Amino acid sequence: MEYRHRVVLLAGPSGSGKSYIAQRTGLPVLCLDDFYKNGDDPTLPRQNGLVDWDAPESWDAGTAVETIDQLAQRGRADVPVYAIGADRRVATRPFEVTGSPLFIAEGIFAAEIVEECRRRGLLAGAYALRRPRGATFVRRLARDLSEQRKAPKVLIRRGVALLRAEPAVLRRQTGLGAEAAHAREILRRVADLVAGHPPR
Numbered sequence: 001m002e003y004r005h006r007v008v009l010l011a012g013p014s015g016s017g018k019s020y021i022a023q024r025t026g027l028p029v030l031c032l033d034d035f036y037k038n039g040d041d042p043t044l045p046r047q048n049g050l051v052d053w054d055a056p057e058s059w060d061a062g063t064a065v066e067t068i069d070q071l072a073q074r075g076r077a078d079v080p081v082y083a084i085g086a087d088r089r090v091a092t093r094p095f096e097v098t099g100s101p102l103f104i105a106e107g108i109f110a111a112e113i114v115e116e117c118r119r120r121g122l123l124a125g126a127y128a129l130r131r132p133r134g135a136t137f138v139r140r141l142a143r144d145l146s147e148q149r150k151a152p153k154v155l156i157r158r159g160v161a162l163l164r165a166e167p168a169v170l171r172r173q174t175g176l177g178a179e180a181a182h183a184r185e186i187l188r189r190v191a192d193l194v195a196g197h198p199p200r
Contacts, residue, residue, distance in 0.1 A: 003072040005097050007122050008190055011110035011173045012129030013166045014054070015139045021129060021183050022106040025190045028097040030071070032107025034080045035064040039087030051087075054158075054165070059109045065116050068105055071097050072122050085148065102193060108169075114177035124193050127186045128170055128178040 008027070012018045022029040036053070037044055037060055045055040052058060063080075070077040075098035081091040097103040102124055110126070117123040145155060174180050181189070 003122060005072045005075060005100065006102055006124040007068050007072065007105050007117060008102055008124050008193065009110040009114055009117065009126040009178065010104055010106035010129065010186070011108065011127070011178045012131075013169045014108050015143060016129045016131045017139060017183065018106040018108075018110075018129055021186055022104040024187060025104055025194075027100055027190070027194070028095070028103040030068070030079065030095060030103060030105040032059075032064055032105055032110055033084070034082040034089070035060045035067075035107075036082050036084075036087075036089075038089060054108075054161075056109050056112050059107075059112070061109065061112050061116075064105070064109075065113050065120075068113075068117060068122055069120060071095070071103060085150070102190075104190075111173035111176040111178040118177070125189060126178040127189070128173040128180045129186065130170065130180045130182055 007030075008025075010018050010022055019029070019031070037058055039051065043057065045052045045057040047055075067077050067079055076094065076096045078092045079095045080089040081093055082088070083090045111128060114123065114126045117126075145152060150158070170180055
């Protein structure tokens with residue numbers, strides 16, 4: 001099937017700056033974090049009795065792919081609005097990509113759907129944002145504290161755990177088909193795609 005629009009998937013560790021880089025491309029940006037499962041979903045993974053929000057199983061990959069498929073075919077879809085502090089979807093909103101042949105879908109679990117998007121012919125490119133771990137830790141903690149996502153103690157403890165896990169996160173994302181690249185390289189490659197040239 002020939003699609004009118006195709007997606008560039010942007011993965012990377014939590015707090016690495018995916019949203020910022022996605023916005024810098026100038027393309028429409030779909031936030032994949034809005035596809036987390038609700039906090040009372042019985043299928044949520046748990047660790048020591050608590051929901052493991054860093055596990056891919058905490059995220060609704062199927063709905064994310066179907067939404068990307070709708071956007072690729074029709075140029076528009078209703079997408080969820082997720083409140084992280086409340087651990088649930090609180091609304092839906094219309095999202096359009098009609099003016100652009102490409103759009104970005106960014107989120108920590110973006111690499112989980114690389115294979116399915118490629119199989120369906122939806123994929124234009126897939127990247128995992130690579131940054132120095134210390135910079136990512138500071139960026140993530142500042143963001144989470146400013147947005148009051150959780151209690152400060154929880155955010156600091158989680159931030160340290162994510163700092164240690166970051167190399168494994170990138171290995172998983174590249175193993176799933178996302179290409180590890182620095183911010184400038186991703187911006188250049190997306191610009192090449194927009195211009196109709198294959199990435200160099």
